[in-house]
Amino acid sequence: MGRWEPDARGRLDAAALDLYLEHGFDHVTVAQIAERAGLTERTFFRYYADKREVLFAGAAALQGFLVDAVLAAPAAAEPIAVVGAALETAAAEWFEPVRDHSRRRSLVIAANTALQERELIKLATLSRALAEALRQRGVPDAAATLAAEAGVVVFRFAFERWADGPGQPPLADLIRASMDELAALTASVR
Amino acid sequence: MGRWEPDARGRLDAAALDLYLEHGFDHVTVAQIAERAGLTERTFFRYYADKREVLFAGAAALQGFLVDAVLAAPAAAEPIAVVGAALETAAAEWFEPVRDHSRRRSLVIAANTALQERELIKLATLSRALAEALRQRGVPDAAATLAAEAGVVVFRFAFERWADGPGQPPLADLIRASMDELAALTASVR
Numbered sequence: 001m002g003r004w005e006p007d008a009r010g011r012l013d014a015a016a017l018d019l020y021l022e023h024g025f026d027h028v029t030v031a032q033i034a035e036r037a038g039l040t041e042r043t044f045f046r047y048y049a050d051k052r053e054v055l056f057a058g059a060a061a062l063q064g065f066l067v068d069a070v071l072a073a074p075a076a077a078e079p080i081a082v083v084g085a086a087l088e089t090a091a092a093e094w095f096e097p098v099r100d101h102s103r104r105r106s107l108v109i110a111a112n113t114a115l116q117e118r119e120l121i122k123l124a125t126l127s128r129a130l131a132e133a134l135r136q137r138g139v140p141d142a143a144a145t146l147a148a149e150a151g152v153v154v155f156r157f158a159f160e161r162w163a164d165g166p167g168q169p170p171l172a173d174l175i176r177a178s179m180d181e182l183a184a185l186t187a188s189v190r
Numbered sequence: 191m192g193r194w195e196p197d198a199r200g201r202l203d204a205a206a207l208d209l210y211l212e213h214g215f216d217h218v219t220v221a222q223i224a225e226r227a228g229l230t231e232r233t234f235f236r237y238y239a240d241k242r243e244v245l246f247a248g249a250a251a252l253q254g255f256l257v258d259a260v261l262a263a264p265a266a267a268e269p270i271a272v273v274g275a276a277l278e279t280a281a282a283e284w285f286e287p288v289r290d291h292s293r294r295r296s297l298v299i300a301a302n303t304a305l306q307e308r309e310l311i312k313l314a315t316l317s318r319a320l321a322e323a324l325r326q327r328g329v330p331d332a333a334a335t336l337a338a339e340a341g342v343v344v345f346r347f348a349f350e351r352w353a354d355g356p357g358q359p360p361l362a363d364l365i366r367a368s369m370d371e372l373a374a375l376t377a378s379v380r
Contacts, residue, residue, distance in 0.1 A: 078378035120310045145347060146372050153339040157332070179379050182336050186373035188268035 009047050011037040016054040017101070020108040025051070025115060055105060055115065059122045063129050066090055070133040079139045083130060083151035084179050091158075091171035099162070099171075106163040127152040154178045199237050201227040206244040207291070210298040215241075215305060245295060245305065249312045253319050256280055260323040269329045273320060273341035274369050281348075281361035289352070289361075296353040317342040344368045 005011075015036035019028040030051055034041045048054050069086035077085070095102055109115040127148045134144035158174035168174065195201075205226035209218040220241055224231045238244050259276035267275070285292055299305040317338045324334035348364035358364065 078375075080375045080379055084379060117307060117311055120314055121307055124310055142347070142368075142371060143375060146343065146368065147375050149343040149347065150340070150372060150376060153336065153343060157335060157339065178332070178336065179376070181332060182340060183373075183376035183379050185268075185270045185333060185337050186340060186369070186376050188270055189274060189369050189373050 005039055005043060008037070008039055008043055011039065012044055012047060013054060013101070016051065017104045017108060020055075021104060025108055025112045052115070052118070055108065056118060056122060059126070062090060062094060063126050065094065066126070067129050067133045070130060071136060073137075075137075079134050079137075079143050079147035080150060080179070082134065082137070083147050084154070084175065086130075087151055087155050087175050088172040091175055095159075095162075095171050099166070102159075103163045103165070106160070123152050123156060150179075150182060154182055195229055195233060198227070198229055198233055201229065202234055202237060203244060203291070206241065207294045207298060210245075211294060215298055215302045242305070242308070245298065246308060246312060249316070252280060252284060253316050255284065256316070257319050257323045260320060261326060263327075265327075269324050269327075269333050269337035270340060270369070272324065272327070273337050274344070274365065276320075277341055277345050277365050278362040281365055285349075285352075285361050289356070292349075293353045293355070296350070313342050313346060340369075340372060344372055 012033060016028070016033045019032055019036055028051060030041055030044050033051065033054075034044045037044075048057060066086045069089055070082050073082040073085060109119050130151060131144045131148035134147060135141060139147070154175060158171060158178045162168050162171040162174050169177075202223060206218070206223045209222055209226055218241060220231055220234050223241065223244075224234045227234075238247060256276045259279055260272050263272040263275060299309050320338035320341060321334045324337060325331060329337070344365060348361060348368045352358050352361040352364050359367075
């Protein structure tokens with residue numbers, strides 16, 4: 001067993017993002033990340049299976065958080081409101097405290113096609129999980145799928161703006177505003 | 191130059207889908223596809239760069255069709271109505287005549303993770319192209335992005351149902367119904 005390193009994971013995350021932004025994701029090695037963090041490669045592999053996982057390790061936990069929030073929502077709440085409230089809670093508790101980290105992560109992903117593809121797959125998986133949680137609440141299949149998909153569209157849209165710079169409002173506010181805008185847009189077909 | 195083969199492309203498409211459904215996409219070779227179609231490998235490569243392209247070659251043409259439809263829509267039309275009308279026209283002209291082919295293609299893709307990922311990327315590319323076409327019409331950035339994303343969500347949702355079996359209504363009707371359902375769902379947040 002290696003000795004305990006204070007905030008090893010945080011140091012690895014910060015070092016990895018620094019290096020990905022400096023050199024491009026494809027040109028960074030685990031050895032470089034560990035060295036920049038002042039840790040060993042062995043410590044890196046105690047936290048992550050590979051250098052890509054640094055960017056996507058939080059996805060499963062976030063998905064679990066959102067699914068729990070959907071399942072715990074008041075029984076009478078409308079499907080889209082349930083999804084919107086879950087996303088706003090995650091925004092405030094999960095993302096707002098790490099805005100700069102999120103912004104830097106977004107820049108890394110935007111610069112690499114394979115990472116963009118991984119991000120798309122992650123969001124599609126999240127959408128399916130949210131739809132399944134809504135179905136568990138008794139929401140009919142079509143409404144569950146469309147509400148989950150709409151929620152993910154709104155989240156991604158709001159997130160890109162939020163991560164774009166420090167001048168943006170809180171992510172939860174952007175999610176709410178984007179949901180309102182989607183509602184206004186689709187209202188024109190009714 | 192090889193001699194002209196009547197409907198070589200159609201025969202290759204049908205043979206490829208047959209084989210992908212029988213053996214799984216990963217286990218089929220171009221040689222097998224050509225043999226099943228009664229053609230040479232050389233003829234295959236006159237139409238497709240590889241066996242995956244059989245499934246995705248239509249994407250660029252469809253995207254061009256949809257972008258043209260968005261650009262040609264009446265100036266006063268609402269963004270979401272422009273996107274919806276373009277999708278309904280493509281549904282009627284493009285997909286309805288090849289429903290069984292579409293259904294079989296969907297089954298092939300549903301059975302293979304890498305193909306599902308490619309399909310996601312194709313749809314994300316389509317969404318960006320539709321948003322860009324809306325911006326060219328003068329639609330503000332946020333509305334353009336959200337209307338395009340909502341359109342793709344509705345299209346994918348309707349398409350999955352339509353491709354699910356011969357008992358389904360025409361794709362254009364399913365698109366319209368799905369758009370209405372999305373509007374009804376999002377209306378609850380207003």
